[in-house]
Amino acid sequence: ATLITKKDVKTKFVKVRETLENVKTPYLYVSVDIDVGANSALHGARFLNCQGLSLGEINNIVHEVLRLLGRVKLLGLDLLETDVYRAGTVVQGRKDRTYEIEAELAARILHRAVKG
Numbered sequence: 001a002t003l004i005t006k007k008d009v010k011t012k013f014v015k016v017r018e019t020l021e022n023v024k025t026p027y028l029y030v031s032v033d034i035d036v037g038a039n040s041a042l043h044g045a046r047f048l049n050c051q052g053l054s055l056g057e058i059n060n061i062v063h064e065v066l067r068l069l070g071r072v073k074l075l076g077l078d079l080l081e082t083d084v085y086r087a088g089t090v091v092q093g094r095k096d097r098t099y100e101i102e103a104e105l106a107a108r109i110l111h112r113a114v115k116g
Contacts, residue, residue, distance in 0.1 A: 009057055016061060020068045027075040030065060030109055034081045034098065044087025044098025055101065062105055066112045074113035079106060 038045035038052040087098035
């Protein structure tokens with residue numbers, strides 16, 4: 001198993017790419033913990049005690065997962081840790097986009113899985 005940290009995503013993204021390129025399984029289960037974008041990309045995460053990844057950084061990871069889905073089959077997908085009481089609300093004068101971001105991520109992953 002390989003641990004990829006937030007620092008790796010921000011400063012050594014090649015580690016993300018190399019780790020996913022080395023996946024040898026024929027099936028992949030994708031689980032997206034929404035806390036990964038807390039206080040940065042979105043505010044509808046359950047835990048807001050730290051600064052998460054930006055939407056661009058999350059999209060970069062998803063892009064690499066989509067590349068992986070070109071050679072392995074998607075077994076399942078889940079999105080978790082959404083705070084349904086905070087997601088979609090107005091935070092500091094801006095509407096939270098948690099639900100839109102989740103829908104876009106799921107649509108991109110599922111579209112690629114079906115396309116093959």
